Amino acid sequence: MTEVTGRRERKKAQTRQALADAALALFLERGYDQVGVKEVADAADVSVTTLFKHFPSKEALVFDQDDDIETALVQAVHGRPPAHTIVDALREHMLRVSEGGPGEEFIRLIESTPALRDYARRMWMRHETALARAIAQESGAPEDDIACAALARFALASRELILAHPHRRRAAEEIFARLERGWRTE
Amino acid sequence: MTEVTGRRERKKAQTRQALADAALALFLERGYDQVGVKEVADAADVSVTTLFKHFPSKEALVFDQDDDIETALVQAVHGRPPAHTIVDALREHMLRVSEGGPGEEFIRLIESTPALRDYARRMWMRHETALARAIAQESGAPEDDIACAALARFALASRELILAHPHRRRAAEEIFARLERGWRTE
DNA sequence: TACAAAAGTGCAATGACTTAACTTTTGAAG
DNA sequence: CTTCAAAAGTTAAGTCATTGCACTTTTGTA
Numbered sequence: 153m154t155e156v157t158g159r160r161e162r163k164k165a166q167t168r169q170a171l172a173d174a175a176l177a178l179f180l181e182r183g184y185d186q187v188g189v190k191e192v193a194d195a196a197d198v199s200v201t202t203l204f205k206h207f208p209s210k211e212a213l214v215f216d217q218d219d220d221i222e223t224a225l226v227q228a229v230h231g232r233p234p235a236h237t238i239v240d241a242l243r244e245h246m247l248r249v250s251e252g253g254p255g256e257e258f259i260r261l262i263e264s265t266p267a268l269r270d271y272a273r274r275m276w277m278r279h280e281t282a283l284a285r286a287i288a289q290e291s292g293a294p295e296d297d298i299a300c301a302a303l304a305r306f307a308l309a310s311r312e313l314i315l316a317h318p319h320r321r322r323a324a325e326e327i328f329a330r331l332e333r334g335w336r337t338e
Numbered sequence: 339m340t341e342v343t344g345r346r347e348r349k350k351a352q353t354r355q356a357l358a359d360a361a362l363a364l365f366l367e368r369g370y371d372q373v374g375v376k377e378v379a380d381a382a383d384v385s386v387t388t389l390f391k392h393f394p395s396k397e398a399l400v401f402d403q404d405d406d407i408e409t410a411l412v413q414a415v416h417g418r419p420p421a422h423t424i425v426d427a428l429r430e431h432m433l434r435v436s437e438g439g440p441g442e443e444f445i446r447l448i449e450s451t452p453a454l455r456d457y458a459r460r461m462w463m464r465h466e467t468a469l470a471r472a473i474a475q476e477s478g479a480p481e482d483d484i485a486c487a488a489l490a491r492f493a494l495a496s497r498e499l500i501l502a503h504p505h506r507r508r509a510a511e512e513i514f515a516r517l518e519r520g521w522r523t524e
Numbered sequence: 525t526a527c528a529a530a531a532g533t534g535c536a537a538t539g540a541c542t543t544a545a546c547t548t549t550t551g552a553a554g
Numbered sequence: 555c556t557t558c559a560a561a562a563g564t565t566a567a568g569t570c571a572t573t574g575c576a577c578t579t580t581t582g583t584a
Contacts, residue, residue: 163580164531189571199533204572270460302499302513306492313488327488334520349549350562374539385564390541 168206168216170196175213180257184214184265211271214262222279224249229286238290239335242307243328250315250324259315276311280304303335354392354402356382361399366443370400370451397457400448408465410435415472424476425521428493429514436501436510445501462497466490489521 174195178187189210193203207213225245232241262268284304288297310327317323360381364373375396379389393399411431418427448454470490474483496513503509 167531188569200571201534201573202532205531208572210571270456274456298499298503298509298512299516302496302516305495305499309491309495310488313484313491317484323484326484330485330488330520332520333522334516334518336519353562375541376539386541387543387565388563391562394541396540 167196167198167202171198171203171206172213172216176258179214180261184261184268209271211267214268215272215275221249221276222282225279225283226286229283229290237332237336238287238303239307239328239332242303242331243324246307246311246314246328247321247324250311250320263315273312277305277308280308283308299335303331306331353382353384353388357384357389357392358399358402362444365400366447370447370454395457397453400454401458401461404461407435407461408468411465411469412472415469415476423518423522424473424489425493425514425518428489428517429510432493432497432500432514433507433510436497436506449501459498463491463494466494469494485521489517492517 171192175187175192178192178195189203190200192213193200196203203213228241228245228248229238232238236244262272280301281304284301285295287293287304288295288300291300293300307328310324313327314320314323357378361373361378364378364381375389376386378399379386382389389399414427414431414434415424418424422430448458466487467490470483470487471481473479473490474481474486477486479486493514496510499513500506500509
């Protein structure tokens with residue numbers, strides 16, 4: 153039981169990375185829809201079948217590391233500074249994940265490809281219930297409280313809005329100030 | 339120029355209707371994923387190619403009349419009773435479209451099929467900018483005002499939440515009361 | 525060393541959707 | 555009533571993502 157990192161897992165991760173890299177390079181170069189999965193597989197020197205053993209779909213090739221997003225989201229609420237409200241914490245977290253990103257070129261690729269836009273939103277919204285639960289816990293409401301569910305959904309839904317705005321911080325402050333007013337005193 | 343209703347258009351509409359009817363019947367009977375487009379086309383006695391000349395995708399077969407939704411949405415804001423705020427109007431409209439629907443069986447089909455759920459949300463969210471513009475006009479804000487865009491998005495996004503709740507009116511009142519507080523005095 | 529699980533491969537199939545070329549219907553103008 | 559072009563429909567073949575199956579190779583471990 154000494155498998156901190158077996159050679160096997162390293163090779164697997166390597167193949168996965170080769171696929172993700174090849175895919176991103178090709179997509180950025182020629183556009184998502186103009187590149188077939190076969191080409192990606194060829195570029196990474198594996199078969200198409202293998203590609204689909206590593207990624208559940210073509211879209212997933214673009215969103216490689218997607219794991220700790222939910223953890224960070226929940227943590228932003230639970231571990232917020234004492235002076236911050238839940239809404240404050242959400243605003244700051246949204247700004248944090250909207251800014252440091254992996255490059256504007258990448259964001260442009262996603263925003264300009266309908267299939268990827270939709271997939272990104274699906275991935276993002278997948279964390280809605282986890283966030284709703286965290287909010288409910290922090291505010292002492294029942295787990296399925298509708299107001300908490302709504303706040304979670306709206307906070308997540310605001311991301312695209314913020315991303316699209318020329319001045320992201322201003323946009324975030326405007327939106328979350330209103331959410332703050334509405335959700336104050338839970 | 340006497341084409342109020344040409345025989346031609348009637349036949350076309352007839353084919354379209356036959357397709358939508360056949361599709362809905364088959365989908366309700368055996369489930370969306372268990373029915374191929376070929377079967378739908380056969381049931382309506384047309385070719386698959388013809389089917390795709392009437393509907394852009396398999397999903398679209400389920401959402402036949404989708405036209406005046408946006409009109410109704412914008413109208414709900416512009417033509418609201420004088421005593422109602424914009425948020426009031428949105429709440430009532432959401433409840434209206436969530437209730438009178440074409441039957442719970444239909445809603446269940448959609449909510450239980452991932453592809454259809456996603457498609458429904460896409461269709462619904464497509465009206466976001468139109469709604470945002472209507473809100474901006476009514477509140478005297480600039481067309482691209484971020485707060486108006488956010489309100490439009492949140493109102494539309496609340497639909498699923500309301501639909502999923504056992505007591506829809508209560509849910510809608512809870513959510514929109516908070517939006518009202520946040521967006522008051524524009 | 526031997527064995528089972530994991531990783532990978534090739535191939536064929538499915539199912540949604542597209543394209544191209546061709547026939548039939550239909551509205552309207554001569 | 556004929557003619558003609560556009561619209562509606564058809565068939566056939568092809569693209570592309572995704573899956574299933576049977577098979578080989580690699581690798582950790584007993």
